[in-house]
Amino acid sequence: MRFVDEFRDAETARALAARIASLCEPGRHYKFMEVCGGHTHTIYKHGLEDYLPEAVALVHGPGCPVCVIPMGRLDDAIAIAERPDVIMTTFGDMMRVPGGRGSFFDSKANGADIRMVYSPLDSLKIARQNPDRQVVFMAIGFETTAPSTAMTVLRAKAEGIENFSIFCNHVTIIPAIKAILDSPDLRLDGFLGPGHVSTVIGCRPYEFIPALHGKPLVCAGFEPLDILASVAMLLEQLAQGRAEVENQYTRVVPWNGNPKALQVINEVMELRPYFEWRGLGFISHSALKVRDSYAAYDAEARFPVPGVRVADPKACQCGEVLKGVIKPWECKVFGTACTPETPIGTCMVSSEGACAAYYNFGRFTRERVRVAIGP
Amino acid sequence: MCLGIPGEVVELYPDRPDLAKVDVSGVRRAINIGLLEGEEVGPGDWVLIHVGFALSKIDEEEAAAALSFLEGIGQAYDDELAALAESRID
């Protein structure tokens, strides 16, 4: 596959690994946070940690938009889905996320009409085909996905489709990064910036990180070589005493982002005054809601929702994992009470969650794995 | 969620300027290119696809530059190793 395979070349990876090792100051340990769930997924899927020296640790951040949805919000979505007149449509990732009383998957087993879609446009198509039902799209994701949701709402309006609405849970990345930087629990040396979010917001919004906190950020692509190259670029900056925003993913990310995408988000949505993030608590101006001018497409305006705040189960340490304070295996219930089949928290359910990634891909000490693969 | 795949535009729809048919390894789907309004998109162009929308055009020159840079690192490393092997200080 073009633009994919070339960035997965093992030879170049080895060279990059050597470069990374050579850039590490003897005796110094580095902690870089990769903010985006897609990066977590790639790192584990390709076994990238095998390419990094012990001195470099990658910490997983809150860049998994599924993981950060609080349980109460999911209960609201399920309340809508269980209405007999509603067809709920959602990305596959959300199906098994546990709310206070079960997941979409459980509701479906109990008879709710919940369908998996690949695109919000598929949801709109279902609305067109089922004029006598109410079709709701569970809108999740960072700024990467918000423009697509917004475009779909605009399309619904243009076609005069009246039985379509969105349950908007889009969140924005900058407040999450700010929350991490302001958290006393964590000492980070730099960031791998979220590549696809940046195709929309560009690289400028990260400038406060070096400016106010003195830490470098490299906007990273999602193929293994992109991630390794970005780690090398971070180490390079630190070695040279620099702290800047750099773009490694130049083939896709424009420095100024996508103005049309930003414009459609702004047309259809606006920032909520505050929103609760699982594990990070309430963060102001960190999530999007549908503007009043588009209230006809806002599921929250159309349907009553309980709106009850549900506390995470006592055993759940998702918050600490999302902030990168603990590694997945350090969570008390990891792998025993909390597994992909029986998830307690969201980090174990989403394919981008750190816990799921570690459980499914990395759950074995590097040493033993290397011996098994041996000649 | 951040799943973005490169795909090649193979066909445009004259009656729907906001759509394009893209090909990913022989699999084809119509995607919405409305977010690339203002840019020229035509058959042969590569775009980044996310949940049925094109988010960005792939800049082939930048891709090539990124690759050469990476390969350069590889070469530089090989050169250094070779130099190290050849040099002696005793």
Add this chain to the structure above:
Amino acid sequence: MTSEQHVLQRIEAARQRKPRIREERITLSHGAGGKATHVLVEALFLDAFRNPLLEPLEDQAVLCVGGQRLAFTTDSYVVSPLFFPGGDIGDLAVNGTVNDLAMSGARPLYLSCAFILEEGFPVADLERIAASMAAAARAAGVSIVTGDTKVVQKGKADGCYVNTAGVGVLERPVELGAQRCRPGDAVIVSGPIGDHGITIMLARGELDIESDVTSDTAPLHELVGGLLDAVPDGIRALRDATRGGVATILNEMARASNVAVVVDESTVPVRPEVNGACEILGIDPLYVACEGRFVAVVDGAAAETAVAALRTVPGGEGACVIGHVKDDPPGLVLLKTGFGGTRIVDMLVGDPLPRIC
């Protein structure tokens, strides 16, 4: 031992515990062929029916009747849509059961078929399905010798469900089983994976993805015959890779034999279009169902002969070695990525592709 290793040990212990069903209601995961299916079978059905012939939980039961070894199996087909590129529910119903028999080394002989039809189902469609079954049975050298038909009210049975049971004769003195794998064995797959599952997903029409992928449904007994002729003593286990995909089969083998299966990602055959569709949808081809492919674990020394033999039989042109069996870490499947890193491949959790066979 580091604290991480302690935690990992605790997790392994938890995974070994006797399976228990936690749900009160059946979910689609229970039918996906992955973890939930296994737990359901072990904790509910095995518990209820327990007997030595059932315990091996292979694709078929091997019986001894009047001194003759027979293989006996059954499968139900609930695929949606009923008709798809490369075949229909009728083809699956014959080939699937023929293949379950073939995986024991048996020669498939007779099938039964039972229909559950929804009131209002078009007779023309039923004729089409029957014609497909007849053709598939002829191609596989089996006869459909008995059957049943039931009709249920509109709204149940989603058109047409089919169950087939099959009987075959085990003339070869082979003993195959998932528990027979040993370190040094080679893991072979009979051809490119994922074609059927992707075909079904795209045929559902909800994803608006066009492609030329067709189902790989096919009878496998001749391939198996060719393999057993070439390597009469070196085959440990055969399983056809249906629901849950190759990853699930390999996990079954690793667990049953308490060995590690190490797969080399760069050698796993996947058609570019299947790969493309998987990339778009974010699915791993290792978990996607096939209906005409099997995994064979063979003595390492016989691997080349085995692959060569498979490649001479129609349908086996794409056969290749994809990995090896090692003794450590036991019970796990590891993947050496094309990139050179390593990761674990667990059994399928959840259900990415509901009702594919």
